[in-house]
């Protein structure tokens with residue numbers, strides 16, 4: 001039952017009308033106890049469904065189970081989540097009501113600096129398993145924002161991710177721009193995202209403005225020129241009314257050169273975009289280093305002065321067991337630079 005379609009089929013087999021099904025899905029995805037909706041359930045659900053509900057709820061709760069939890073000083077909390085077949089993925093509860101979820105076990109893109117990319121793709125995470133990560137997070141803390149920045153490339157599991165996003169943006173009660181689809185960029189994403197009833201915000205993992213370097217760092221990402229990626233992201237951002245987030249994992253001596261800064265200015269100035277600079281979090285046995293905080297701050301200040309709205313993510317709390325520091329980076333509090341001249 002790891003897809004939402006399985007859950008819906010089971011509800012339909014129990015005689016649930018679409019509105020009943022939506023009600024049950026709302027209780028589940030909001031992690032509301034069954035009795036919090038008791039009156040509504042009693043009033044509206046057919047008896048057969050009411051009787052089956054405890055069993056169904058138990059099955060939904062078993063989709064994603066908390067295996068371990070590691071709290072960090074910055075208020076984030078990394079959750080190791082066990083799925084029903086024994087596979088494990090990560091979710092991170094972020095400060096201020098955010099939750100970072102995984103879309104795949106492993107990832108086929110193989111970015112050179114990413115822990116997840118090292119193991120290749122193991123399996124897709126089902127749409128119900130994605131919503132179950134949110135329900136699990138909500139059982140621990142309120143969640144108002146969901147970012148797809150955990151394990152996996154959402155573009156490679158597009159149907160499941162969009163199914164989950166559409167449920168979270170409706171029954172799940174999460175604002176559309178608080179659902180953040182993070183991707184290395186893929187034509188299918190730019191086609192699919194504008195079509196749905198729930199349009200998530202877009203985070204584009206760019207990392208470099210140089211086509212050759214991007215092919216080296218993100219070996220199995222689609223070969224789309226950085227300028228074309230930014231153009232497509234900008235179009236989507238203007239259509240939705242919320243800015244594109246451009247993700248830049250800052251690697252010392254790799255993508256922090258003057259040439260790159262000039263490239264960023266050329267690509268992003270005047271765009272409806274925010275540049276998120278995230279100093280690299282170390283992964284065991286990889287040769288990369290993060291620049292000093294002073295250097296990263298100087299880069300962000302420079303770009304800001306040149307009209308590129310830049311946020312430097314403070315990556316405190318990257319001391320995570322298992323080397324999954326990249327997830328911690330999402331917990332970071334953005335450091336803003338003055339004057340705040342928004343690009344565009």
Ligand SMILES: C[S@@+](CC[C@H](N)C(=O)[O-])C[C@H]1O[C@@H](n2cnc3c(N)ncnc32)[C@H](O)[C@@H]1O
Pocket residue numbers: 113114115116148149150151152153154182183184203204205247248249278279280281282283325326329
């Ligand atoms: C883990 S990916 C998942 C979403 C999607 N696959 C993507 O790349 O956008 C989320 C973000 O984490 C970043 N990231 C991966 N490894 C990192 C590391 N070692 N340090 C800092 N950020 C990292 C990626 O570059 C990406 O922007």
Ligand code: SF4
Pocket residue numbers: 107108109110111114115116117118150151152153184
């Ligand atoms: S950064 Fe994203 S796309 Fe790249 S390997 Fe990691 S999860 Fe996959």
